[in-house]
Amino acid sequence: MHEEHTLHVDGTDYRTRLTPKFQRRQQIRPRTGGELWAAIPGVVWEVHVEPGAPVAAGDLLLTLEAMKMLNPIVAPRAGKVVKVHVRVGDRVAKNQPLIDLS
Secondary structure, rough: OEEEEEEOOOOOOEEOOHHHHHHOOOOOOOOOOOOOOOOOOOOEEEEEEOOOEEEOOOOEEEEEEEEEEEEEEOOOOOEEEEEOOOOOOOOEEEOOOEEOOO
């Protein structure tokens, strides 16, 4: 049987049961502003930058293939590439780190 929990949302308490799948979910990691994480699982199709490269907001950093679509991952702001965590062909999971910017 599922264990009951109380959730407090906007001043109201709600009683609910959490499924085992929900309890095993990957926790959200705090972001510092410089990390780019995979929003969806997929395969790294292309990497367009390397550590040390300066980037402007909107520059293409890598391409992620997911659900038969090529998804561009762009720099959210100007900065410098500190680390690239992936290589072409890597399978990535949701919330996996891709690139760190300074």
